[in-house]
Amino acid sequence: MPKMSIPDLKAMLASEKADALAAISAARLAEERADAIDYYLGDMRKDMPVQDGRSRAVSTDVADTVEGLMPHLMDIFAGSDEVVRFEPVGPEDEAAAAQETDYVNHVFMQQNPGFMILYSFIKDALLSKVGVVKVWWEEREEESRETYYDLSEDQFALLAQAVVESDGAMKIVAHSVNSQFQPEPKAIG
Secondary structure, eight states, rough: OOOOOHHHHHHHHHHHHHHHHHHHHHHHHHHHHHHHHHHTTTTOTTOOOOOOOOOOOOOOHHHHHHHHHHHHHHHHHHHHSSSSSSSSSSGHHHHHHHHHHHHHIIIIIIIIIIIHHHHHHHHHHHHSSOOOOOEEEEOOOEEEEEEEESSHHHHHHHHHHHHHHHHTSOOOOOOOOOOOGSOOOOOOO
16 A cells, blocks of 8 residues: 555545534434424423422523514515515516516425525524525426317217317327227118
């Protein structure tokens, strides 16, 4: 095995030290988060054990403070029609910025539970010192089947025409003719 250079050894040791300090910091943060949740729920047994013959009443100051802040914070972030607004860079961008603003607000607040996402994010940040929201875009195709019974020839022709005009978005999977419902040919004579 080749001998490690002094700069490489220092870099490796610095990396190991950083990893160790991050683990200690993460453990401390996890403990602080657990304590914050306990305080929010009014569980003070860790810091103030219950003594026999003493009151078991607990102040819920943490919960009261968090719940008292939530309406004001929600008003700041979700209290208007625009949760987000795109600013135009120049006069030629005004229409595009307005359209982007409308679209993103619609997707966030209408197509998704935007209010509840913000509420959970803010409350997590108050209780856990960090609020995280996962964002992704998903494109998917939804397939649905429709069954039609007792269509006349004209109705079936209209349906077949709609399938042709859909450019492959629709297709006829099966088609059968029920002779029971077909008019019988009449002999003229």
